[in-house]
Structure formats: C-alpha cells, structure tokens
C-alpha cells in the first residue's frame with residue numbers, strides 16, 4: 001500500500017539527511033524545506049543540507065529492473081518479485097538460509113529495519129547487519145558492556161548545562177551542524193570550556209578553548225593521562241558516585257598507578273602542560289560531557305579510546321546526570337534506529353543477544369517462529385563470504401561497493417554471488433552489480449519513524465509522492481516477506497504504526513512506547529515513568545546485570561611510530577549535498593613538515609596537483625595546504641582521496657613535490 005500525500009496529513013516531517021533529526025516542512029512555494037522548532041532544532045534552524053531535504057535526486061529509479069541477457073532492463077513489480085522468489089528460493093533449498101545476507105538500512109525507518117531483520121530471521125538466518133554500525137562500533141560496544149545501552153546517554157539539550165565539553169575524533173560543527181550550533185556553541189558562549197582532541201584540526205577546532213593534537217590512534221592514552229592526573233591530585237574525582245554506582249574502581253586506580261605517565265605522554269605525543277591545562281578544567285567542572293565521532297574508532301594496537309574516555313567520565317561522576325554523559329555522534333538519519341530495530345547479526349530488536357533464550361522466546365511469541373540461536377556474520381564478514389558461503393544478498397539503501405579500503409575487491413565480491421537484490425533510490429555502484437533492482441521511496445515520501453542520535457523517535461510523513469512506480473521500502477520488505485517466508489500473515493500490517501507497535505512489543509528498549517505514544521512531539525527510548533522521557537539514562541541504576549557501572553583498566557603501552565614519514569589522518573566525507581562538483585584533493589600538512597620536504601617555496605598556484613603522496617605502492621596527487629593546526633608528523637586527506645592509499649592498510653606516507661615528475 002503506497003503512502004499517499006493527503007490533505008489531512010500535516011506536512012511536517014523529520015529531516016532524513018543526518019542523525020541530528022531536525023523537524024522540517026516545505027516552504028509555502030514548496031521550493032525548499034524550512035525548519036520547525038523541535039527538540040533537536042529548538043530554534044527551528046536547518047543546515048544548508050537540510051534546506052534541500054525535499055530535493056530528492058534527479059536520477060531516481062522509477063521502475064524495477066531485472067537483469068536479462070547481461071543487462072538490467074525495466075520490468076514489472078510482479079516479474080521482479082518472481083525473480084527474487086526463484087533465486088532466493090533455490091539458494092534456500094540448496095544451501096539453507098545462512099547462504100543469504102541482508103544488509104541495511106540506516107537511511108530507512110525503524111519499521112523498515114525491523115522488517116528487514118524479521119525477514120532474515122524468519123527465513124532462519126542472523127546474517128543481517130548495517131554498515132554504518134561499524135562507524136561507532138567500539139564506542140557502542142563499550143557503552144553496552146559498561147553501562148547498558150549502545151547509545152548516547154543524554155539529550156542534546158543537556159549540553160547547555162555542561163561546564164566542559166570534550167569533542168574527540170569528530171567535527172560536529174560540520175557533520176551535526178544544527179546540534180552544534182543549537183547546543184554546543186551557546187554553551188561555550190555562556191562560559192563552558194570546549195576541548196577538541198583532533199590531530200588535524202577542523203571547523204569545530206575554531207570554537208575550541210583547548211586543542212589537543214595527539215598522535216593518530218592514541219586518544220586512549222590522552223584520556224588515561226587525564227584520569228591519572230585527577231586521581232593523583234584527588235581533585236575532580238567523585239568518590240561518592242564511584243562508591244555508590246560503580247564497580248572495579250580499585251583495580252582501575254591500581255592499574256593507573258602502575259602505568260608509566262611519561263611513557264604515555266611520549267607515545268601520545270602530547271605535552272604535560274597540555275594535559276595539565278585540560279585536567280585543571282576537568283577538576284573544576286561540575287559537569288563534563290564527551291562527544292565522540294568516527295576518528296577515535298580503531299586506535300593503535302589494543303588502545304580503546306572510548307573505554308578510556310568512559311573511565312574518565314565515571315571517575316568524575318559524569319554519567320547519569322544532566323549536563324554530562326557520552327554522546328555518540330551518529331552520522332546517518334537512522335543509524336541508531338537500525339541497530340535498535342535489530343539489523344545486527346548478534347542482537348535481536350532492543351539489543352537483546354540472539355544467544356539469550358528468553359529474548360528468542362519473546363520474539364517467537366510475536367512471530368510464531370523463533371530466530372536462530374547463533375550469531376550471524378557482520379557486514380564485513382558477509383562481504384568476504386560473497387561467492388563462497390554467501391550466494392544471495394538483499395541490500396536495502398546501502399552502497400557497499402564504495403568501501404573505505406578496497407573498492408575493486410568489494411565489486412568483485414558483489415559479482416561473485418548468484419543473486420544480488422538491491423533496493424535504492426538511484427542507480428549506484430552496488431545496483432550496477434545487481435540482478436534485481438527495486439526502486440524505493442525516499443525518506444520524505446514515506447511514513448514511519450526515525451531515531452536520532454539522542455534516542456529520540458520521531459515521525460516521518462509522506463510529504464512528497466514517490467516518482468513512477470517507486471514504493472516505500474516498508475511495502476517492498478512486506479511483499480518479500482509474504483512471498484519468501486511460509487507465514488505471509490506475519491508481514492501483513494495495516495500501516496507503519498502497526499509495525500512500530502510490534503517493534504515496541506518485541507524490543508525491551510521500546511517497552512511502554514507505541515505509535516500512539518510517539519504522538520507529534522516524538523519520544524526518546526526507553527520510556528520513563530508517567531509518560532516522561534527517561535533523560536538522562538541511568539539516573540538511578542545502570543542497565544547492567546547488577547545495576548552498577550564498570551570501570552576498565554589502564555590502556556596498554558604503545559611504542560610511538562619510529563618513522564620520518566607522515567602518518568595519514570583521514571576523515572571528512574565529501575558527500576556534502578551543497579558541495580560544488582569534484583575538487584582536487586587537498587593535503588593538509590604542518591608548515592614545518594612541508595619545509596623539511598622542500599614544499600613550501602615551490603608552490604605554483606596555477607598547477608592543480610602539486611604534491612605526490614605515496615605509500616610506496618600507490619601514489620595520489622594533491623594540492624598542499626600549509627596548516628599549523630595539523631599535528632607535525634601527520635598529513636590530512638579526505639577519506640575518499642585517501643582510499644587508494646589505505647587499501648592495504650598502510651597509513652604512513654611520503655610526500656614530495658610533484659615538480660620532480662613534471
């Protein structure tokens with residue numbers, strides 16, 4: 001059933017472009033989007049991407065495509081569905097459900113993610129994942145292990161009450177701009193201290209009071225140095241919180257005492273004065289909030305930055321109170337919701353382990369079929385198995401063909417499976433390898449809910465009509481469920497609200513919520529007492545088995561890089577909708593490093609690519625930008641420009657003038 005734009009439907013919806021979750025509606029002449037004041041955008045602001053929210057891509061898919069004679073050709077929905085039934089059916093019969101992979105869908109609604117994992121699991125496999133989950137995987141894991149839920153602990157609004165805001169490995173001024181401008185900037189204007197931990201510097205650094213530039217991958221050591229300094233001076237340590245609410249403190253403190261402070265400073269490449277400057281602000285602060293992005297995932301060796309940061313927040317009593325907490329700066333509109341709804345290979349809806357019998361029973365009572373008890377493969381492992389164990393895949397609103405590491409490799413994997421079914425708005429690198437392509441409705445064209453980076457579930461409405469024969473992913477997934485499983489009634493729903501109500505019955509995180517309860521204003525999960533939102537999380541108890549939060553221990557020592565070459569720092573996606581065409585990649589480098597390489601005096605403004613960046617194997621040309629904010633010994637390239645260099649995982653590069661080659 002197509003979601004129709006009716007006169008009775010209010011035209012207000014949620015921005016589908018990022019994890020902030022601003023509310024918006026069309027302007028009177030319907031040319032742009034205008035903000036509507038809501039919790040994530042209290043001033044009714046939008047960013048420059050948000051105002052284009054209703055400009056869905058020009059090159060939309062308008063009809064299903066089926067590969068015939070090597071070519072993708074337009075087909076009816078019936079023909080396309082029959083093709084999926086035939087190919088997935090024969091894989092199921094010959095190799096069983098674990099030969100199928102289900103990938104998606106952080107751009108899609110909670111209801112759609114719920115249906116995607118339901119389809120996978122009712123067919124008998126836990127091979128369901130979403131790639132964006134990997135962006136914040138170690139932060140999510142440590143939150144789950146130590147305090148309870150893999151999610152931001154506090155509301156965005158709480159940032160206004162923080163005394164110190166620590167941002168690490170992120171650029172919210174550009175990536176979550178409305179949240180940054182609505183909450184972080186005013187807090188700083190009112191006197192809060194902004195500490196930016198970031199080797200290369202970016203737009204967020206401009207507002208920072210203190211800029212810490214650790215060696216890439218060593219943030220964990222910086223957080224440990226801060227904890228050690230607070231412990232040693234006994235200032236800023238919240239003993240009553242530590243005693244009443246946590247476990248493992250003595251072991252943590254002992255491990256800190258054992259570690260060699262000078263060695264940690266050297267390894268992190270940070271001075272004692274910098275640590276002192278930050279620590280004294282932390283010691284004086286009543287409320288400290290940490291905001292983390294993709295840059296602190298995957299530290300050097302065994303270093304775990306989110307763990308070390310959480311230790312520091314627990315030590316200072318900054319979890320479970322307003323104005324404090326750990327914020328996961330999720331990127332895509334429903335990254336949080338995709339995981340909440342169960343598009344995770346070892347978790348059922350509501351982050352329940354697939355290995356827990358009670359959780360499987362809860363699902364079975366709703367579906368009539370129990371999900372399989374053993375975890376499925378992650379998105380990365382699934383791709384590795386394409387053409388081997390995995391013979392068919394359904395990809396909903398993801399583009400795995402574009403990968404940080406090895407694009408050609410992924411494309412070969414996509415070609416290696418018998419049946420690739422892609423559901424998307426447009427033709428992309430992945431749909432080009434597909435056997436069946438199904439055209440989907442965009443976020444502003446369908447009903448459902450999105451969960452923003454502060455766990456706020458908000459209603460999305462069909463404000464526009466999908467082009468041609470495109471359909472909401474929800475309907476496509478329900479149709480596939482009806483055709484592929486032997487319980488068609490399990491995929492019959494009156495509307496999106498009915499799917500959400502089922503999600504709320506299955507997922508303990510959503511207990512007490514419902515389509516009706518979401519209302520117009522949205523609600524955060526978990527539901528608090530008396531219709532209130534539970535904000536912040538963990539006010540009374542942590543969601544751990546015994547209700548206490550857990551400390552980790554000091555981070556292991558790492559040897560600093562012993563090299564004269566530059567360590568590559570990458571970030572900054574270049575998919576900004578307002579970006580003007582492809583520009584030559586810019587290599588940001590410290591002026592001293594440039595001088596040592598003889599780069600600074602031969603800059604020829606007319607030339608396009610002035611330096612060659614090489615890892616000994618692959619070279620790329622770039623325009624240098626001399627920036628004292630970039631840590632010495634590192635060089636910054638945007639993620640896509642760095643891709644070819646990173647393919648083999650080599651992060652150390654040489655930089656030389658391109659003159660030599662002219």
Ligand SMILES: Nc1nc2c(c(=O)[nH]1)N[C@H]1C(S)=C(S)[C@@H](COP(=O)(O)OP(=O)(O)OC[C@H]3O[C@@H](n4cnc5c(=O)[nH]c(N)nc54)[C@H](O)[C@@H]3O)O[C@H]1N2
Nearest residue numbers: 107132397398399403404423424425428440443573639640
């Ligand atoms: N080279 C490079 N690779 C990267 C990154 C990078 O910066 N550079 N960043 C990494 C990060 S942070 C992330 S999150 C991932 C993102 O990886 P992906 O999520 O795979 O990529 P996107 O391009 O964001 O979106 C994929 C597709 O979703 C479609 N889509 C959008 N809305 C809908 C919808 O409602 N329904 C359906 N069916 N489709 C929809 C779009 O048309 C698009 O083709 O990539 C990672 N990989």
Ligand SMILES: Nc1nc2c(c(=O)[nH]1)N[C@H]1C(S)=C(S)[C@@H](COP(=O)(O)OP(=O)(O)OC[C@H]3O[C@@H](n4cnc5c(=O)[nH]c(N)nc54)[C@H](O)[C@@H]3O)O[C@H]1N2
Nearest residue numbers: 169170171175197200216217293294295331571572573575
């Ligand atoms: N306009 C726009 N907004 C977006 C997106 C978009 O494509 N366009 N994408 C969205 C998505 S999917 C995501 S995941 C988010 C990403 O948002 P962020 O996580 O903020 O991603 P980046 O902008 O790449 O910033 C990461 C920063 O980490 C730094 N970094 C690299 N290595 C290290 C390190 O070892 N330690 C520290 N401390 N820092 C390091 C890099 O220099 C970079 O400045 O943005 C979201 N918002």
Ligand code: SF4
Nearest residue numbers: 015018021022047050
């Ligand atoms: S900050 Fe994110 S949610 Fe808000 S308008 Fe911009 S893209 Fe949309």
Ligand SMILES: [Mo]
Nearest residue numbers: 132135331332
């Ligand atoms: Mo992301």
